[in-house]
Every structure is written in C-alpha cells, then in structure tokens.
Amino acid sequence: MDAVRTAELRLARRSPSKAYVGPAGNERFLETMSALLFADARLSARAAGVQTVAGTGALRLLAELLAATGPDRTVLLGTPAYVNHPAILAAAGLRTELHRVTPDGSAMLAAVDAARPGDVLLLQGCCHNPTGLSMPPALWDRLAAALARRGVVPFVDQAYFGLGDGLDEDLEGMRRLLRDVPDAVVAVSGSKAWGLYSERTGCAFVLGDDAGRREQARTLLENIARASYSQPPAHGAAIVEEILTDPALTVRWRAELESMRQRLGGLRDGLAALTGFAGLGDQRGMFLTLPLDPAAMRSLRSDHGVYGLPSGRINLAGIPSSRLTGVAAAIRAVA
Ligand SMILES: Cc1ncc(COP(=O)(O)O)c(C=O)c1O
Structure with missing residues (x-):
C-alpha cells in the first residue's frame, strides 16, 4: 500500500x-x-x-x-x-x-x-x-x-x-x-x-x-x-x-483499502457469474468457499494449477484479474 x-x-x-x-x-x-x-x-x-x-x-x-x-x-x-x-x-x-x-x-x-x-x-x-x-x-x-x-x-x-x-x-x-x-x-x-x-x-x-x-x-x-x-x-x-x-494519510489508506475491497468484490462477482454458482456473490472478504468436494479441489490443483483447501476455500486475493476467466473455466471443469 x-x-x-x-x-x-x-x-x-x-x-x-x-x-x-x-x-x-x-x-x-x-x-x-x-x-x-x-x-x-x-x-x-x-x-x-x-x-x-x-x-x-x-x-x-x-x-x-x-x-x-x-x-x-x-x-x-x-x-x-x-x-x-x-x-x-x-x-x-x-x-x-x-x-x-x-x-x-x-x-x-x-x-x-x-x-x-x-x-x-x-x-x-x-x-x-x-x-x-x-x-x-x-x-x-x-x-x-x-x-x-x-x-x-x-x-x-x-x-x-x-x-x-x-x-x-x-x-x-x-x-x-x-x-x-x-x-x-x-x-x-x-x-x-x-x-x-x-x-x-x-x-x-x-x-x-x-x-x-x-x-x-x-x-x-x-x-x-x-x-x-x-x-x-x-x-x-x-x-x-x-x-x-495524519488525516491526509488516513484518507489515502482508506481509499487504498476500498480499492482492495472492490477488487475482491469484482473477482467474487465475476466468479459467481462465470461459474453459475450464484451463492458465491453473497460471500464477503478475502476468501471464497467453492461448493466443491475434496476430490474436485484436488483435481482443481493437480489438473488446473488452481490452489485451494480441501474444504473448497480459495484465496481471492491471489487471483490476478487477467486469470479470472481461466480460473472460472477450471472450476466449471471439475464441478
Ligand atoms: C479469522 C482470523 N483471525 C485472525 C487471524 C490472524 O491474523 P494475524 O495473526 O496474521 O494478524 C487470521 C489470519 O488469517 C484470521 O483469518
């Protein structure tokens, strides 16, 4: 920041x-x-x-x-x-x-x-x-x-x-x-x-x-x-x-935090739209829990190079915007 x-x-x-x-x-x-x-x-x-x-x-x-x-x-x-x-x-x-x-x-x-x-x-x-x-x-x-x-x-x-x-x-x-x-x-x-x-x-x-x-x-x-x-x-x-x-620095920090928030929101909404998992859009924060079982999460990792926990949790902050479509396609492929 x-x-x-x-x-x-x-x-x-x-x-x-x-x-x-x-x-x-x-x-x-x-x-x-x-x-x-x-x-x-x-x-x-x-x-x-x-x-x-x-x-x-x-x-x-x-x-x-x-x-x-x-x-x-x-x-x-x-x-x-x-x-x-x-x-x-x-x-x-x-x-x-x-x-x-x-x-x-x-x-x-x-x-x-x-x-x-x-x-x-x-x-x-x-x-x-x-x-x-x-x-x-x-x-x-x-x-x-x-x-x-x-x-x-x-x-x-x-x-x-x-x-x-x-x-x-x-x-x-x-x-x-x-x-x-x-x-x-x-x-x-x-x-x-x-x-x-x-x-x-x-x-x-x-x-x-x-x-x-x-x-x-x-x-x-x-x-x-x-x-x-x-x-x-x-x-x-x-x-x-x-x-x-420092009020001016606080304003700058708040704006940067807000743009991080908006980036995460954009990625989340994008994944919800591209995967068809509408419920994803209701989640908040840095992580997203995909409705995938541990076998699908394993396949996501080994076949598509998308890393997440067996519980379905992925780190949104780690997805570059340019890779969103590819990540969504990988999720659809293993679902
Ligand atoms: C819910 C929750 N609480 C607390 C923490 C602790 O964070 P830290 O010790 O890095 O400040 C984390 C970190 O992932 C968290 O997810």
Whole structure:
C-alpha cells in the first residue's frame, strides 16, 4: 500500500529509537486503533487495550485472560471455524462447544441461549473465514440481546474489516453489539487492512463499565505478554500510528483499502457469474468457499494449477484479474 510505504519512509527519516516499547506496546497506536474501531468516545472510554503480536497474539492473550479469570468457562465456537481458533483456545486450556455457522445465526443463538453466565462466544466481526459470511445488523442486535440476557461474554475477532462491505459497514455490527453488552473482549489484526502480515501488528481490547476491573484485566494481559514474548514488535504499530494520526494519510489508506475491497468484490462477482454458482456473490472478504468436494479441489490443483483447501476455500486475493476467466473455466471443469 502506498500509505504504508509513505509512513515507512517517514519513519526511516526520523529513525525512531530501538528502545523497548513495554509489554502494553505503543499507546498512540492503541488510542488511534480504539478510535477507528469503536468510532464512539463512550465505547473507547470503556475499553482498555494492549498492543499484541498481530491478531493471533491478541487471540492468544485474550484466551489466556479468559482462562485465568474463569477456568470453568466454555467457549462457544462456530464451525467451520478459522483453522487456528480451536488450537488457540486449546492452548489456553479453554473448553469449547461447537455449533454450525449458518447465514441466519440460528445455531449460534441457540448455543448462547443454552450457555451459562460467564461462558464466551468467539465470533468473527465480518467476512467470516472460511464461509465468507458477514452478519446483518439485525442479527447483531438479536445476538447482543441474547448475550446480555444470558451473561455470555462476546470475544470478537476482527481480521478482515474493510474488505467486506466497507470499513465502517464491516465494523458497525461489532459497535452495535459492544454498546449493548456489559463485558466484551476484542482481538484485532492489522495484517490484512494494512497489508502488514510480516510485521505482526495487532491489539487486544477488554471492554467493561468497571474501570477497576478493566485495569486489572489490562495488567493481566501485560503480565501474560511479559511471560510470553516480553514486548510486541514496534515497526508495524508505528506505521499504523503514522497513518492514523495524519488525516491526509488516513484518507489515502482508506481509499487504498476500498480499492482492495472492490477488487475482491469484482473477482467474487465475476466468479459467481462465470461459474453459475450464484451463492458465491453473497460471500464477503478475502476468501471464497467453492461448493466443491475434496476430490474436485484436488483435481482443481493437480489438473488446473488452481490452489485451494480441501474444504473448497480459495484465496481471492491471489487471483490476478487477467486469470479470472481461466480460473472460472477450471472450476466449471471439475464441478
Ligand atoms: C479469522 C482470523 N483471525 C485472525 C487471524 C490472524 O491474523 P494475524 O495473526 O496474521 O494478524 C487470521 C489470519 O488469517 C484470521 O483469518
């Protein structure tokens, strides 16, 4: 991204110190991320955050926090799940209970209704990996009511914001939910929205009304970080801070993110039209799950050089526009 390159060049010229950033990381980065994600000073005032080693680090730190503060909790997890979610929860010693991910969210709502107070629902904020589902606002509202009624804590994983229906549209469901529940935790990845995969950029937020409990949670997160990797890496967070504290650079980044989103949308709609699989057009985000079985996916790879997972998931971002027709023909040939 040009905004990222510009920020990096500025940082290189300023040559920032290589001093430790501390277990909580870059405070300005956290403030700007909180403002971007929550877009509401009242929500930001209820949030305490730490910088993490990307989205994965945020997920792991928060899972450890939830395990430390409620060893008997069960985490409700939708399947198919992001491949690393079960491993992260298991590594933190948390028990999981699975339900199906469906467009109407019925199994998720039933799981919440059957849960015990203090249990946790791990869910993706938008562009669910791998199903491509983004929940509509009305479903977020129903979910918030169910969570609040049952005392179940939402654990929101935000990895693909900006790549579904638009930056604010992708974050809106989470914002609505956070306004309506007493406690929540949010894991954020900077990998996709800024293309900072190798810089391991992310953050973890704990939201709640009680300032004392919030600060306790933040201290616990810092202690877990300290005992794991001591301090997060500085560079990626400094890039995001540079972008989000400069209004002109923020505008440029938003425009670049939007054009990435539109490119993905164009590829998705193109594949839907060319393959005749109309449902593909309803998916959102970087990945697309094709309605193909593992044998067809194997054939797609070995006979046509199109790589995807046995589950049918392919990475849209990896398809050059010039190859769209060829990829669609390959999908039709193996279907
Ligand atoms: C749903 C989801 N959450 C979190 C992550 C973690 O991303 P990272 O650790 O690269 O920031 C990913 C990466 O693929 C993901 O798909």
